[in-house]
Amino acid sequence: MALTTQEFAFVSGLVRREAAIVLDTGKEYLVEARLLPLSRRAGTDSVSAFVARAQRERALAEQIVDALTTNETSWMRDREPFTALTDVVLPEMRAQRSPAHRLRVWSAACSSGQEPYGLSMLLEDAGMPYEIHATDISSEMLERAKAGRYSQLEVNRGLPVPLLVKYFHRAGTEWEVSEALRRKITFQKLNLAAPLPSAQPFDVVFLRNVLIYFDIETKRAVLRGIRRLMRPDGWLFLGAAETTIGIDDGFDRVVAGRASAYRPRAAAGAPVNAMGRG
Amino acid sequence: MHAMVIDDSRAMRLILRRIVTQLGFEVHEAGNGREAMETLESLDEVPKVALIDWNMPEMNGLEFVTAVRADERFRQMTLMMVTTESEHGQIVRALAAGAHEYVIKPFTPDAITEKLALMGLVPSGTTS
Amino acid sequence: MTSPTLEDLQTITEQVWQSYLDPEGLNPLLTVPEDALPSDVAASISVSGPWDGHVVITCSHEASRQAASALLGIEAGEVTGDDVADAVGELVNVIGGNVKSLLPDGCLLSLPHVITGGQPQSSKYPSAVEVCRLQGVWQSEPIAVSVWASKAA
Numbered sequence: 233m234a235l236t237t238q239e240f241a242f243v244s245g246l247v248r249r250e251a252a253i254v255l256d257t258g259k260e261y262l263v264e265a266r267l268l269p270l271s272r273r274a275g276t277d278s279v280s281a282f283v284a285r286a287q288r289e290r291a292l293a294e295q296i297v298d299a300l301t302t303n304e305t306s307w308m309r310d311r312e313p314f315t316a317l318t319d320v321v322l323p324e325m326r327a328q329r330s331p332a333h334r335l336r337v338w339s340a341a342c343s344s345g346q347e348p349y350g351l352s353m354l355l356e357d358a359g360m361p362y363e364i365h366a367t368d369i370s371s372e373m374l375e376r377a378k379a380g381r382y383s384q385l386e387v388n389r390g391l392p393v394p395l396l397v398k399y400f401h402r403a404g405t406e407w408e409v410s411e412a413l414r415r416k417i418t419f420q421k422l423n424l425a426a427p428l429p430s431a432q433p434f435d436v437v438f439l440r441n442v443l444i445y446f447d448i449e450t451k452r453a454v455l456r457g458i459r460r461l462m463r464p465d466g467w468l469f470l471g472a473a474e475t476t477i478g479i480d481d482g483f484d485r486v487v488a489g490r491a492s493a494y495r496p497r498a499a500a501g502a503p504v505n506a507m508g509r510g
Numbered sequence: 511m512h513a514m515v516i517d518d519s520r521a522m523r524l525i526l527r528r529i530v531t532q533l534g535f536e537v538h539e540a541g542n543g544r545e546a547m548e549t550l551e552s553l554d555e556v557p558k559v560a561l562i563d564w565n566m567p568e569m570n571g572l573e574f575v576t577a578v579r580a581d582e583r584f585r586q587m588t589l590m591m592v593t594t595e596s597e598h599g600q601i602v603r604a605l606a607a608g609a610h611e612y613v614i615k616p617f618t619p620d621a622i623t624e625k626l627a628l629m630g631l632v633p634s635g636t637t638s
Numbered sequence: 639m640t641s642p643t644l645e646d647l648q649t650i651t652e653q654v655w656q657s658y659l660d661p662e663g664l665n666p667l668l669t670v671p672e673d674a675l676p677s678d679v680a681a682s683i684s685v686s687g688p689w690d691g692h693v694v695i696t697c698s699h700e701a702s703r704q705a706a707s708a709l710l711g712i713e714a715g716e717v718t719g720d721d722v723a724d725a726v727g728e729l730v731n732v733i734g735g736n737v738k739s740l741l742p743d744g745c746l747l748s749l750p751h752v753i754t755g756g757q758p759q760s761s762k763y764p765s766a767v768e769v770c771r772l773q774g775v776w777q778s779e780p781i782a783v784s785v786w787a788s789k790a791a
Contacts, residue, residue: 262662262664265663265664266663306620306624308624308628309624311628383649383653384596384614384616384653384736385616385617385618385621385653385656385657387614388613388614388617388618388621388625389618389620389621389624390621390624390625390627390628392611392628393601393605393611393612394605396601396612397598397601397602397605400598401598402596402597402598402739404646404740405646405649405650405736405739405740518749519724519727519728519731520720520724521706521709521710521721521724521725521727521728522728524710524711525658525709528711565731565735565747565749567749593735594731594732594734594735594736594738594739594747595735595738595739595747596735596736596739597738597739597743599743615657615732615735615736616653616654616656616657616658616732616736617657618656618657618661
């Protein structure tokens with residue numbers, strides 16, 4: 233019941249793109265050992281059948297990544313978008329929005345919650361009114377995110393210790409996010425590949441490491457749907473290996489600190505105040 | 511670039527040495543705070559970072575942090591606790607004494623690398 | 639006085655294995671019901687203060703050699719007695735420190751103590767009672783982790 237070369241190539245390509253982990257040939261046994269419980273849980277007949285399904289279903293592909301990446305998401309893996317938020321986006325928002333404006337932020341694939349809580353800590357420290365909407369396709373991940381409890385190994389991963397001390401307290405062997413942050417975040421199950429419900433427009437959208445799971449048509453539909461839910465001068469942050477370029481020309485890529493961000497392209501003759509295209 | 515690993519356990523020093531060496535640091539080891547102070551005095555170049563256990567004989571990690579913070583010569587050295595002390599209050603104490611970062615044991619190699627990246631001591635994205 | 643539970647001990651032990659002894663997740667510590675497995679090596683650490691007690695690891699010689707080999711990154715055949723003492727001592731230190739974090743504030747952790755010969759586990763703490771015990775097999779070798787509270791506490 234060994235994985236075929238193609239199946240292994242799919243899995244190793246997936247974890248390389250998503251988690252920057254290189255699985256050399258010869259690690260097939262490791263992949264199979266880790267995927268067997270997932271395959272059983274999903275009710276597929278074999279690991280091969282599970283991998284085949286994962287090529288079409290993002291939720292299963294994410295399970296594979298989780299299973300092969302020791303289960304800890306780093307809080308600040310790919311930190312540039314967070315830095316861009318505090319250094320570029322928030323100063324601009326302060327200048328352009330009324331002080332009473334409550335910043336609306338969407339964490340569109342919040343997974344186990346590190347992204348929305350991490351954003352919340354930065355916004356809290358910046359002292360701006362805000363609300364965060366966190367969505368994910370997986371009910372299991374949403375439950376974890378909502379609980380806001382992290383193992384010691386998880387809080388060790390890329391979370392600056394001043395933030396740990398300020399926003400967490402111990403709960404047995406785990407650490408729990410403070411109520412002050414949890415109050416600002418709403419969690420909701422959402423499939424980005426299905427038509428999106430309408431909502432108040434967002435100032436900032438984090439959509440990181442999701443597009444890589446979709447084919448080009450789905451990518452285009454997802455980006456178009458998200459654009460409609462953004463303010464015309466809003467900011468979209470993608471994963472480091474992702475772009476809108478060549479997929480949806482409704483966005484301009486702009487430089488924000490050391491990160492790339494994407495902003496809805498204005499109608500002809502009315503350019504948004506882009507930070508420089510590139 | 512120099513780094514210090516201060517831990518009374520040889521096993522732990524070895525684990526930390528392996529991680530930090532891979533990141534390009536030249537590593538100096540000490541078995542407690544007093545030995546570490548002596549090593550610091552003997553080095554021509556102040557290490558960029560010290561990884562410091564808390565519970566050690568003779569001079570513990572907190573005492574070492576306090577002593578180093580009081581010495582102008584070592585101002586530039588980043589102090590990172592690496593310890594099993596993991597109560598909220600203990601972490602606060604270490605930060606108040608002058609520690610910059612904190613890793614709780616047990617840790618995976620990535621945890622050390624990412625914390626060093628947070629402090630700009632290694633390029634971010636170094637983790638595997 | 640609240641003491642750590644078996645579930646707490648399991649979580650802590652799993653994290654130690656994941657970090658140091660089994661990073662790839664291929665050789666986990668499997669819990670087994672049997673008691674009185676051979677224990678040639680014992681490592682202990684004491685907690686004192688608002689809560690008094692001990693955390694103890696007992697295991698076979700072979701298990702301690704495998705632990706030293708995994709922790710120190712050397713071949714099992716080249717492991718010396720000092721390596722075993724270092725490695726098992728550090729394991730009990732890490733587990734003990736994490737157990738302490740579940741106890742009331744203000745407790746102190748001693749330095750670890752390792753015994754590598756004889757029957758170290760018998761009547762080790764006459765004035766303490768066992769609070770919880772994780773009994774396991776790792777790469778076919780027995781390992782137990784237990785938490786003991788002083789009777790006076």
